[in-house]
Amino acid sequence: MTSSGKQTRSPAGSRLNRFSGAIVVPREFTMVFSLQRRFLVFLLLPVALILIAVGIAGFFFARGYLLEQWQISTKLILEKSSHQISMALDEKLELIRLIGRAEDIPGADLTGSFLIQQLAQVDGVRFVDVEWITGRDRKTSAAGVTAEDFDSGAKEGLYTMEVCEDFGFCAPVMDPNALDRSLRIVKILAHKDDGSVKRLLVRISFDSFLQPLTHMSHYPGSTAALVTSTGQFLSATDRAFADRRRLGDNGDPLEKQVLKEIKTSAFGQVFGEGHPPDRVIGFYKVPSMNWYILMMSSGDEILGPIVSFRHYYAAAGLLALALVLCLIRLATRSVAQSISDIARAAARVRSGDYDVKLSEIGSDEIGQLRGSFNAMIEGLKERDLIEQTFGRYVDKKVAEELMSRPEALRLGGEQRTVTIMMSDLRDFTPMSEKLTPEQVIKMLNRYFSRMIAVIEKYRGIIVDFYGDSILVFFNGVETDIPGRASDAVKCALEMQQALEGFKKDNLARGLPEVEMGIGIHTGEVIVGNIGTESRAKYGIVGANVNLTDRIQYTAAAGKVMISDETYNAIQERLSIAQEVTVCLKGVEDQRKLYEVAGVAAEYES
Secondary structure, three states, rough: OOOOOOOOOOOOHHOOOOOOOOOOOOHHHHHHHHHHHHHHHHHHHHHHHHHHHHHHHHHHHHHHHHHHHHHHHHHHHHHHHHHHHHHHHHHHHHHHHHHHHHOOOOOOHHHHHHHHHHOOOOOOOEEEEEEEOOOOOOEOOOOOOEHHHHHHHHOOOOEEEOOOOOEEEEOOOOOOOOOOOEEEEEEEEEEEEOOEEEEEEEEEEEHHHHHHHHOOOOOOOOOEEEEEEEEEEEEOOOOOOOOOOOOOOOHHHHHHHHHHHHHHEEEEEEOOOOOOOOOOEEEOOOOOOOOEEEEEEEHHOHHHHHHHHHHHHHHHHHHHHHHHHHHHHHHHHHHHHHHHHHHHHHHHHHHHOOOOOOOOOOOHHHHHHHHHHHHHHHHHHHHHHHHHHHHOOOHHHHHHHHHHOOOHHHHHEEEEEEEEEEEEEHHHHHHHHHOOOOHHHHHHHHHHHHHHHHHHHHHOOEEEEOEEEEEEEEEOOOOOOHHHHHHHHHHHHHHHHHHHHHHHHHHHHHOOOOOEEEEEEEEEEEEEEEEOOOEEEEEEOOHHHHHHHHHHHHHHOOOEEEHHHHHHHHHEEEEEEEEEEEEEOOOOOOOEEEEEEEEOOHOOO
């Protein structure tokens, strides 16, 4: 029997220092990487950082400026509006006072009627009435207004401002179900001895106080509102607030913060969440009243210019970075071209084409890299030949030892005494006929993976696979024949143990059990490269290879049979189950074989 096998060239890109377990990058490649980092660090990165820093600084500066301008302008508007509200209320109160004084002058009815008519025509006055109220047991306030007056006002659904002394207004009384929001002022004009009183009843719309502010909203979408110090809504320019009764009754944290602020300050601003804030609310106290004017604006409206600036600046920054990238590309075109040439050449080498040679231009880092790349290709040719010859089934350490010997690369070989092992699955062919091809291939792959792991453990050199058989030899480079023969026997015994796990795995998968027989023989063979320059295989050839095959054929299922030559080399290390004399096919004389039971304890490790 002779060893043979088809060789395929694997990509050279994976050959770099394969046996050391790492890919070593030459120093010349790190030069290219450092150049790329320099371009990014010293050109692109500083420009990007400057643009980002300037943009952030400009954004916060403009944001602060716009907010400050909003605060100033809002304060002026609210201050002016609060004085207008105070003046409008004072105008109406002055007429009410004159109506009260007219009761003490001649022609009071005519004068009073004229003043009442004037009061009714004042903007915002919705209702004016004079009436006599009779009653014996009436409780009046210090100003002469009965508690019933206020109760009836509350029942009518009006805001009733209690007259404290001479129009000093106390907190309003509000019916939570009222829809008519107006200021109700009661003025006692005269008393009779029977307890009846003449009173003036005036209702003033709260909306009239905000009419000047409606035309002064300097930001589109802004809303003005009039509230009390307790947060009750008196009026608002936005109809969406018509059903609202109190600040924060909708759970809005911003309104709750405003309510907290107006209790401690006559003027201020409160900002919502976000950058820019989603909403901004400014407030100002109406002089001599317990009322506050609110200006509620959207942050997008206030900071609209800065938001647009942010977008334009981002676009300009990206354009600037693109320009810098173009400049870098123009400045480094020759470097990029060289790197592209090297990348294309590397791709050809990766596919197995070593007929690549770069032109060495210049003496800079790129020129040195080209020269080193050409040298690397020459080295890869040699390494690829070595790995094609040894690397597929050979243990890594053994392959390293073989590569250290230049003669191992040449075709031909040398005569050497080795220990040969051959394993074979019993009755596998008829069993495989009952399985599908996919099942057979998967089962063989699992079987070989277990066996190869054991063979590599004992540094055996796998010559080839023949169906379900494995041909291995030991003593490829060493001169310790007994030691390597002992390794072969221990490897065979451990393979039989590994087969037990494989059999259990088969049962779990519903597959039939398999058995294996192994034969071992020690003798002279030709060890070396067999084949041609384009296709060669490192293996063994000789009559002893065929003899090993005959020996394994005699091994029963689960047994390991060794030849007399192997037994004589390591008999003191072995435990023999039985000795047999057999006639082997193709061998004239009878041969003495030994069934191995185990290895002596002192030689197990």
